[in-house]
Amino acid sequence: MNQSRTMSLRILRLPAVVMLGLLSLSACGSSSGSSDEAAKPATVAPVEGLYNNGVDALNARRFATADDQFNAVEQNYPYSSWAVNAQLMSGYSLYLQNRYTDAIGTLDRFIQLHPAHRDIAYAYYLRALCYYEQIADIQRDQKGTEQAMNAxxxxxxxxxxxxxxRDAKLKVDLCFDHLAGKEMEIGRFYQKQHLYEAAIGRFQxxxxxxxxxxxxxxxxxxxxEIYLALGLKDQARKTASVLGYNYPGSLWYGDSYAQLVDDGVAPTGNSPTEAARRGFFSRAWHAVF
Structure with a gap:
């Protein structure tokens, strides 16, 4: 099987952002493993055949076969360029199987052994995806989210x-939002339990x-809401001013304004939008800063 077929088979299963990294993943040619092949018994398949069999199996989602073929390349032709590529493909295969911990170990080894490889950027990216795919929901510990964001x-x-x-930047923003959601979830719990000091810390x-x-x-x-519950009306007014200044059209602003009116902190007879336009909250904003 020639080199161009190797590449075309490989890209069938890859998302666009991953595809770019593996277009150049084919070994440099069957001659690169010739010295290894010469030393192998006749029962061992040629390196190119093992590697391409692994690619075919991966595209067919026969992961066990793909893993066996890539491992055979590494074991029988350890000094060939095919073995280097097989290691990276093994990491990708493990990723597709959701075996993220094993994939990270394989990719870490690739990164350590081949820091100047032409596909090193893809190796780092795939490693980051392995962390990203393990992000837990906001009810669980967020250590995985922080690991993903760092990667x-x-x-x-x-x-x-x-x-x-470019794709990693988008995913960093999602991680960031996820961590904020966890803080909010904890803050809401503390607020319901009337543990206001702890809740304030989370929301702040x-x-x-x-x-x-x-x-x-x-x-x-x-x-x-918490400052009003604690009778800290001035602090509540200042906090609401920040909300009104930055998010004048939000439902949260409307709810906060209504609460301030009920507590006699904001003037009655105006909608939140009208109050903001008249400068009530903008004056309070300047009082804060």
Missing amino acids: LREVVSRFPDTTYA RVVDDFQTTNHVPEALARLT
Whole structure:
């Protein structure tokens, strides 16, 4: 099977962002493993045949066969360029099987042994995806989310002008939003338990550390609600001013304004939008800063 067939088979199963990294993954030619082949018994298949059988099996989602073929390449032709490529393909095969821990181990070994490989950017990206796919829901510990975010940021910093970096940036934003969601989930729990100091800490962290996420309006509204519950009307007014200044059309702002009216902190007879236009909250904003 020639080299061009190897590439065409391989890209059948890959998403567009991954495809770019593996277009160049084929070994440099059957001659690259010739010295290894010469030393092998007649019962061992040629290196090119083993590698291409692995690619065929991977495209057919016969993962056990693909793993066996790629492992055979590494074991029988360890000094060939085919073995290097087989190692990276093994990592991809493990990723497709959701065997993320095994995939990370294989990719770490590839990165350590071949730091100058032409597909090293793809190896880092695939490793980051393995962490990303393991992100737990917000009810669970978020250590995996932080690991994924760190791995994705490494892709961005090491390979800033690649397609991998562009996709990694998008996934970093999703990780960031996920972490903010976890803080909100914990904060809401504390608020329901009337553990206001702990709740304030969580909501304030969202405001301070996750400013680009869509959780900030709710965090400000809940802070306003807690300050009113504690009788801290001035603090509630100032917090609501930040909410009104930055998110004047949000439902959270409307709810907070209604609460301030009920507590006699905001003037009655105006809608939240009218109050913002008249400068009530903008004056409070300047009082905060």
